[in-house]
Amino acid sequence: QSVLTQPPSASGTPGQRVTISCSGSSSNIGSNTVNWYQQLPGTAPKLLIYSNNQRPSGVPDRFSGSKSGTSASLAISGLQSEDEADYYCAAWDDSLNGLYVFGTGTKVTVL
Amino acid sequence: QVQLVQSGSELKKPGASVKVSCKASGYTFTSYAMNWVRQAPGQGLEWMGWINTNTGNPTYAQGFTGRFVFSLDTSVSTAYLQISSLKAEDTAVYYCAREPTEDAIYFQHWGQGTLVTVSS
Numbered sequence: 001q002s003v004l005t006q007p008p009s010a011s012g013t014p015g016q017r018v019t020i021s022c023s024g025s026s027s028n029i030g031s032n033t034v035n036w037y038q039q040l041p042g043t044a045p046k047l048l049i050y051s052n053n054q055r056p057s058g059v060p061d062r063f064s065g066s067k068s069g070t071s072a073s074l075a076i077s078g079l080q081s082e083d084e085a086d087y088y089c090a091a092w093d094d095s096l097n098g099l100y101v102f103g104t105g106t107k108v109t110v111l
Numbered sequence: 112q113v114q115l116v117q118s119g120s121e122l123k124k125p126g127a128s129v130k131v132s133c134k135a136s137g138y139t140f141t142s143y144a145m146n147w148v149r150q151a152p153g154q155g156l157e158w159m160g161w162i163n164t165n166t167g168n169p170t171y172a173q174g175f176t177g178r179f180v181f182s183l184d185t186s187v188s189t190a191y192l193q194i195s196s197l198k199a200e201d202t203a204v205y206y207c208a209r210e211p212t213e214d215a216i217y218f219q220h221w222g223q224g225t226l227v228t229v230s231s
Contacts, residue, residue: 035217037156037218039156044222044223045156047219050215051217088155099172102158
């Protein structure tokens with residue numbers, strides 16, 4: 001059901017910058033804002049970025065989001081070991097009767 | 112503070128039914144919709160739909176019609192997900208989730224998840 005495409009994996013050493021892409025279409029990213037979730041192993045997802053580039057209170061400014069056209073990106077600067085997790089983009093999709101779609105997910109590994 | 116506490120893990124046989132609960136606290140239950148999200152083992156997140164906690168009207172995503180039912184008991188601030196005629200492919204962790212504001216379309220508050228295992 002995932003209509004937002006992400007790379008399956010990304011990695012970096014501590015301190016590096018890692019970027020995750022999220023590709024969608026005109027019915028989702030192209031016309032609605034993008035959100036990002038972090039899921040640590042065995043836990044519920046956590047909202048990381050909302051409305052393309054806004055961080056909820058408590059989320060470090062190492063995490064940043066951007067959107068252009070039908071694609072979005074999440075950047076993690078100054079990568080830390082605790083950032084090792086799965087990351088999902090998401091957006092509302094205006095097709096059919098409307099639905100909330102998640103990306104395929106990206107596993108970030110800290111080397 | 113907002114809390115969503117879900118019921119514990121379930122082990123069910125194929126063909127049986129299961130009812131997962133999500134008890135909300137820390138806010139007025141009927142002021143915010145409740146969403147449900149599925150995550151199969153080793154897989155990604157899948158939005159199942161939502162229920163209007165004010166009217167009780169459910170909306171189901173494609174693929175979650177027929178055997179899946181969202182319901183409420185507003186007297187105890189609890190939302191329910193019932194799945195009937197369980198199949199092995201229903202094995203997953205099910206999450207309830209809530210938006211931070213009435214007009215937001217993202218989920219800031221999540222339950223801890225309920226693992227439903229379907230096996231003979």
